[in-house]
Amino acid sequence: MRRRNTVARNQARVPFEVRFWGVRGSIPAPGPQTRRYGGNTPCVEIRCGEELLIFDLGSGARALGDSLLAAAGGPVRGNIFITHYHYDHLQGLPFFAPIFVPTSELTMNGPARNGRTTRELLSGHMVQPYFPVTAEGTFRAKVTYRDLPADGTLQLGPAKVQWLELNHPGGSLGYRVECGGRTVVYATDVEHGSDMDSGMFEFARGADLFIYDSMYTEDEYHGRGGPARTGWGHSTWQAAVAAANAAQVKTLVLFHHDPNRDDAAMDKLLRQVRKHRPEAIAAKEAMVIKL
Template sequence: METNPSSDFVVRFWGVRGSVPAPGMDTIRYGGNTSCVEMRVDGKRLIFDGGTGLQVLGRTLQPQMPITAYMFFTHYHWDHIQGFPFFTPAFIRGNNLYIHGAVPPDSESMQQHFLERVLHPNSPVPLAGMQANLKFSEIICGEPFTLDGISIETGRLNHPNSAMGYRVTCQGHSVFYCTDTEHLPDRFDETVLHLARDADLFIYDAMYTDEEYHNPKSPKVGWGHSTWQEAVKVAKEAGVKKLVIFHHDPIHNDDFLDGIEQQVKQAFPNSILAREGLEVDVCHPTVPATVQTPV
């Protein structure tokens, strides 16, 4: 039987890259898997996005099966879904996966889009092999909802084809998962600022540096991602307690990210760069963040 994931509020990072996986000797310390973040909240397991990090998470869950997990997708670009066809719990009868996301404008339902457009044409494994109990819930972006005492707020992010940010609140503690968004050129994004307000943990898409974003030879303006400098601005304005830089560019190696982390900490001391295995105890801020190695 499944063990109780946690009675507290713990966030663990399984994939921290954007766009494409970045395996290799120079990405070992931060990891090369794409977006996947697990939150163990008040005894429930919430999983945000299904990049290649989801496959690693799935392996670690096998000893605990049968499991129940609540999955939330920000959007359906490759780096946020490509791990799902290889997520072991989805293929084992007795597991329960509650899948949440917005309905794309060209689909009749979230379930239809996920099964027929995300999985069917792109998965090497027949959908009939998915023996877990899959239940789909459609989210209307901007409308809050609850999950057995866990409050979840959502908001539209500035990203090509759109994306959705999630603020998770339980027992007075909040985490805002804000990836795949681009800052506005002349003002704060009011949606991001609102969802980040006084958050205990603010996970932000800082794929580029300001220099890369404005590089006249290869600008990244309009690509749907932000910078660590903008992350710091939002964190300060919103009164965030701890900032996590996330969605690293696949070309940024460990040494480059070390340099960014030093700069971020100078600008916002209570900050850290996301890395695979990083675990943060939201309810106990004095407990140092740790990096766990998957078994």
């Protein structure tokens, strides 16, 4: 018993933190009206001890790459996990500076789709006439590509990473990271109300931090006063609260903010959420959460 307690204490000492570099959905929304929450599209950095894990390469990845090189003073080594290949989650790929440094070592983890590998799908975002240079012609780092099945587990140093297919057009992976007895779940780009919900709730069960798609209000989702967003692959803040309750998570983090929702509207939305989940947080660029 004494040895098990010692192991548990040693695990708990492993630094575990989450930093947000992009929190917006669909398209970047820079400007004075979104300055406090940020206008970049999804990119989240997670550190588990010395292990670097990056989730998605939206436009926020540009600033992340610059920061990593400045801090390291040399090559960058880490794992990048792609949820899916829609533009807003890969806009930063061609501008992620570490990938152009020959001594950097990066592993790109993502799902194969439509008979194409992760490497083929990522390279397909950098082809003429849509982009002036190719990935094969410009990437200088040692890049390894790993195709992920619909669900599975990877052990990366002290970090255990699991993933699960979510309900989103064309598919999207949710990720669960466990480190030193603490857990973060990253479940962006998921639409509620399908038979996949129960599996996702179980996947997120007991997470310390639950980063969840909360792009719309119920009125927006159902088209009360505008076009309906049903079938678009995103959830509401009400669905986020319900998912957090069902999964019995400790802290809900609202994510993938609507590009039309300015800072004042985000404040209002968060106040509504906190009537149901007082601990809830709305993700902001540069926000750091230590677990």
